[in-house]
Amino acid sequence: MGHQTVTWDRPTADCPVEVALAAISGRWATLVLRDLMRGPRSFSQLRAGQPSLSAKVLTERLESLVAQGLVSCSRSPGFPVRTSYSLTSKGLLLRPLLEQLYRTGEALLGEFPDH
Amino acid sequence: MGHQTVTWDRPTADCPVEVALAAISGRWATLVLRDLMRGPRSFSQLRAGQPSLSAKVLTERLESLVAQGLVSCSRSPGFPVRTSYSLTSKGLLLRPLLEQLYRTGEALLGEFPDH
DNA sequence: CAGGATCCTAAAAGATACTG
DNA sequence: CAGTATCTTTTAGGATCCTG
Numbered sequence: 046m047g048h049q050t051v052t053w054d055r056p057t058a059d060c061p062v063e064v065a066l067a068a069i070s071g072r073w074a075t076l077v078l079r080d081l082m083r084g085p086r087s088f089s090q091l092r093a094g095q096p097s098l099s100a101k102v103l104t105e106r107l108e109s110l111v112a113q114g115l116v117s118c119s120r121s122p123g124f125p126v127r128t129s130y131s132l133t134s135k136g137l138l139l140r141p142l143l144e145q146l147y148r149t150g151e152a153l154l155g156e157f158p159d160h
Numbered sequence: 161m162g163h164q165t166v167t168w169d170r171p172t173a174d175c176p177v178e179v180a181l182a183a184i185s186g187r188w189a190t191l192v193l194r195d196l197m198r199g200p201r202s203f204s205q206l207r208a209g210q211p212s213l214s215a216k217v218l219t220e221r222l223e224s225l226v227a228q229g230l231v232s233c234s235r236s237p238g239f240p241v242r243t244s245y246s247l248t249s250k251g252l253l254l255r256p257l258l259e260q261l262y263r264t265g266e267a268l269l270g271e272f273p274d275h
Numbered sequence: 276c277a278g279g280a281t282c283c284t285a286a287a288a289g290a291t292a293c294t295g
Numbered sequence: 296c297a298g299t300a301t302c303t304t305t306t307a308g309g310a311t312c313c314t315g
Contacts (some may be wrong), residue, residue, distance in 0.1 A: 046230050059266075059269075060265070061262045061263075061266045061268075061269060062162070062190055062258070062261045062262050062265050063164055064265035064268050064269055065261040065262070065264040065265035065268065066164045066190065066261065066265075067164060068182075068264075068268065069181075070164060071287080071288095072287080072288070075177055075181065083202070087296080087297085088296075088298070089296065089297075092297095097289095098315090099288080099289060099290075100289060100297080100298065100299090101161060101288080101289075101290090101299085101300095102287085102289075103298095104297090104298065104299080105274065105287085105288090107263025110245060112257075114271070120297090121211070124295090124296085125295095125296040125297075126295085126296060126297060126298090127296070127297085128296080128297065128298090135247060135271040135272075136253065137296050138264060138267045138271065139264065139267055141260060142260050142261065142264040143177070144192075145180075145260040146180040147176045147177050147179045147180070148176075148179075148244075149176075149180040149183075149253060149254065149256065149257040150175070150176025150177050150178065150179035150180035151176045152253045153176075153179050153180065153183065153209065153228075153250060153253055154174075154176060154179055154254065156229070156249070156250040157229075157250075163292085177314085186307080186308095187307080187308070202276080203276070203277050203278070203279075204276065207277095214308080214310075215277080215278065215279090216277095216278090216279085216280095216308080216309075217308060217309075217312085219278060219279080220307090220308090221276085235277090236303060239276090239285065240276040240277075241276060241277060241278090241315085242276070242277085243276080243278090243314085261312095
């Protein structure tokens, strides 16, 4: 059980396809993004959504998304800390891509093995 | 210099998103697919298209695509052998996804860093 | 020409334990 | 609660040499 992602480096970093791939790269990335598409989520909520996703990998995925400007994070003052991750307007641009991934996958599943 | 791909495993193998991700998974995958979208290509032609892609990795990528029924391969009789890889009708279903990857990447590049 | 066979390295992912 | 720190394992990718 895992979740697949786009994780390699780019031929030319300025290629739009590579930029888009970077956004959905890494195991669990699309599942985390799907959760965030539904609204802000805390670290724990994101973990609960994907029980077999470790804290380490979730942290890595979130750091990557934040670094790309696709997700922002706010922390509640006080204690214990509460976080709230949410998509930026840039991150929302990924919705059509996720939808197309779903549609294409459905189409592939509906096709016969080859030809 | 490389090319990024979706390369992880799936949470649930029957999830359409995972199926679509599997198709574009692995470094160089989208570039090889783009070449094939333009018509049948031989092994050498595919290598020439991506000079820094090794024979080993190209072989792996093609095997994966063939295994998924997205690409078919024919060999010329005689010697030396000539191969011709081409997209199956199933493989052609990936075109809208590649286009969406491009569009989304363009949109991301056009956005400001965050928010 | 079109790969196969090896070996090696570099990342990514996972498990576990611990901290502010 | 929200992570960080380590360590180990896994896997992808690259380099080189060889074959039908």
